[in-house]
Amino acid sequence: MKYDTNQLEINKVQKSKIEEVNFDNLVFGEIFTDHMFECDYANGEWQNPKIKPYGPIQLAPSAKVFHYGQAVFEGMKAYKDEDDQIWLFRPDENFKRINKSSARLAIPEFPEEFFFNGLEELLKLEKDWIKKGFGNSLYIRPFVIATEECVSANPATKYKFMIICSPAQAYYSGEVRVQFSEKYSRAADGGVGAAKAAGNYAAQFYPTNLAKEAGFQQIIWTDANTHEFLEEAGTMNIFFRVGDKLITAPTSDRILDGVTRKSVIDLAKDLNIEVEIRRVKVSEIVEAARKGELKEIFGSGTATVINPISGFGYKGEKFELPKLEDSYGKSFKDRLMKIQYNQAEDKHGWRHLVK
Known part of the structure; x- marks a missing residue:
């Protein structure tokens, strides 16, 4: 079905609240822009796309x-x-992934025309909220929820798709130490780990709180079957540098297909860095740390781009990682951000201009 983007209704705020915002002191995800995008699903189709005051x-x-x-x-x-x-940075990947996530939860997929038209018109309205300067950005949160008024246990017949935006600064989280999970798992085979389902994140909070009580900031999840293999770190994909080799777990129905993750893999190949995409054993990483061969662990994701990990714990033992001047993580972050801010060549065609 072809969707008409001329259907988009725009209702602007009478007065922006931007003057009330201190852009030098932003807390991630707490301040929202003047407008939001909204579209409803009813009677078997997405309809009435609109931009209205937040x-x-x-x-x-x-x-x-x-x-x-x-x-x-x-x-x-x-x-x-x-x-x-x-x-925007690889927005086609985000669009494909939200529809993949939706399909897994029996939510109707969202039309591409509505997604990009609504997103770009929203960003043009909120252009003053996007500040120049390396590290400044506008975080964008598209989401879909079931709105049908009914408590029968079957998929809803009504949904709401929305996009909200939040100004963001460079994301500094300080030193991060992680705990290798011995009991809890993020997802299981056949589950919804590959979907950005809200419940995936709710289920992480309790074991993460336990890790924090033990002196760690995050968890690296292990597989549900044996707890022998490392999969994701908190809300990020995870990379290990052993010697000069980069290792990361393959995507599956347990592991999110991260946009930053696949970009890091492509950049590593550009730099002739050997990348192994395979299951990663807890025992091999612990052994590499003991031998001094484990040079880096870092997470990748939209909010932080690259989040270096300074140490990890497993079975009561703690390991510290070396502080490297020429770290892979730092190099990847710099290269990715220069592409995102139009400061470097984009040979992969990842940048998307909002016209």
Whole structure:
């Protein structure tokens, strides 16, 4: 079915709240822009796309999202270069992934025309919220929820797709130490680990709290069957540098197909860095750390781009990683951000100009 982007209704705020925002002191994800995009699914089709002032939405207590967790989301960023042009980074991947996540939770897929038209018109309205400068960006959160008023245990017939935006600064989390999970898993074979389902994140909070009580900031999850293989770190994909080799787990129905992850793999190949995409045993990483061969662990994701990990714990033993001047993680982060901010050649065609 072809969707008409001329259907988009735009209702602007009378007065922006941007003057009330201290852009030098932003807390990630707490401040939101003036407008939001909204589109509803009813009678078998997506309809009535609109941009309107950011604000509360009204849902019945019986809305199925509250009872059966039909909710998926994405995380993206918009960047502004020195010529005031607005850029997105591989938005086609985010679009494909939110529909993949939706399909896994029996949510109707969202039309590509509505997604890109709504997103770009929203960003043009919020252009002043996107600040120039390396590290400044606008975090974009598309999401879908089930809105049908019914508590029967089956997929909803009504949904709401929305996009909200939040200004962000360079993400500094300080030194991060992780715990290799011995008991808890993020996802299992045949589950929803490859989907950005809201419930995946809720289920992480309790074991992560336990790790924090033990002196760690995050968890590297292990497989549900044996707890012998390392899979993801918190909300990030994970990379290990053993010697000069980069190792990361393959994507599967347990592991999220991260946009930053696949970009790091491509950049590593550009730099002739050997990359192994395979299952990673806990025992081999512990052994590499003991031998001094484990040079780096870092996570990759939209919010942080690359998050270096300074140490890890396993079975009561703690390991510290060397501090490297020429780390792979630092190099990948610098290269990715220069592409995102239109400061470097984009030979892979990852940048998307908002016109």
